[in-house]
Amino acid sequence: MTQPLATPNPKIPVDAARLDAAHAAALNAYVARNPGSAAALDRARRVLPGGNTRTSLWSEPFPLCIEGGEGCRIRDVDGHVYVDLLGEFTAGIFGHSSPVLAKALADAHARGINLSSHTPYEVELAERLCARFPSMDRVRFANSGTEANLMAVTAARLVTGRGTVVVFKGGYHGGFLTFGGGGSPVNVPFDYACLPYNDIDAATAEFAAHGDKIACVLVEPMLGAGGCIPGAPDFLQALRKLASEHGAFLIFDEVQTARMSEGGAQARLGITPDMTTVGKFFGGGLAFGAFGGRADIMDHFDPSRAGSLPHAGTFNNNSLTMAAGVTAIDTYLTAVSLDALYARGETLRASLTALFAERGLPFRVSGMGAIMNIHPDSGVSAEMDRKLLALLHLTMQERGYYFAARGLMALSFAIGDDEIAGFLAALGEGIGL
Structure with a gap:
């Protein structure tokens, strides 16, 4: 029914200096690309502790401010559009409009x-x-x-x-x-x-x-x-x-x-x-x-x-x-629809495991059905793992794909074959290491 955490192999060794440089560059690009979200957080800090009322949404250097969404896509205050692979932390199974x-x-x-x-x-x-x-x-x-x-x-x-x-x-x-x-x-x-x-x-x-x-x-x-x-x-x-x-x-x-x-x-x-x-x-x-x-x-x-x-x-x-x-x-929540969503998730997780192995990317994936989590796997240190996952998160966001900073993904009914194919292709480009 489910797959265990799969460790990809062969895995390309992670060079700490290259990772530090790629991570820093990704952070700088994120800040430059999202001035509206930064400003939204500054405003929120005046009335909310740290500008936040839901701890799980926080991510460094600051979270995106999302102003709207339709189907499986969301739009931030800077006008960027993302395929939403997070699905409101599993709650957004219907997509963003019904x-x-x-x-x-x-x-x-x-x-x-x-x-x-x-x-x-x-x-x-x-x-x-x-x-x-x-x-x-x-x-x-x-x-x-x-x-x-x-x-x-x-x-x-x-x-x-x-x-x-x-x-x-x-x-x-x-x-x-x-x-x-x-x-x-x-x-x-x-x-x-x-x-x-x-x-x-x-x-x-x-x-x-x-x-x-x-x-x-x-x-x-x-x-x-x-x-x-x-x-x-x-x-x-x-x-x-x-x-x-x-x-x-x-x-x-x-x-x-x-x-x-x-x-x-x-x-x-x-x-x-x-x-x-x-x-x-x-x-x-x-x-x-x-x-x-x-x-x-x-x-x-x-x-x-x-x-x-x-x-x-x-x-x-x-x-x-x-x-x-x-x-x-x-x-929406019929046996047929839920079984199809479950199968779609199982297929995606298997595809991710295969892609990480083929490209030697230092990640693994776990989950059940259409809920899954990508895990960094440097094999070196927790700090290197943290930077690896942050780099993946920031890189995929720049390419138009949104999931949780901790690696969580939860597919909605609105996610189709084209979105999954696009996500896998974007991942296949690597993360600059």
């Missing part, structure tokens, strides 16, 4: 927003989500994947009466549940057991030692922000077995991997967790999150029951997001 979603939003707005009670929209979206995910008997809505994960973990801790949350190094479950690089100082202060990803022995040992204290295992079927590292099927199956044996809940964070099939990565893997969290594109382009699971777990949120768990939120069921989500599922 008359269908625009009409759904306009129709919902015309029928009334902030309707102060239950609406038909939330039931329709809930029915669709429960029908497609094997693990969802019931579902509740939130406003982000972060919030959905917080609620799912909190539910697991309260229902089981246990405190420990098993997570994995490199995992990202939102701004308050981040476990890359030693964790985040703003994480929610739960009792975490942070284990190596894809390490069955470590998970087995943790459960053997502390199984009666573990409330849940929170895991991504593929580490997203951690570098697009797919979970080995036997590892994920082992987590399923360990959680069941010890009375803990297995929570799949499918905020990113829900696109891997109509039923997400869990359907592709044939593994059914106790709870699932989703978000991003199921809101049809609006802020969205949801958590769902077995009826006996989720019914603790039934407000008609004595002692039920509270879960408020003014915009949990806002009519605009609910209507856009229903339209997005019915129009």
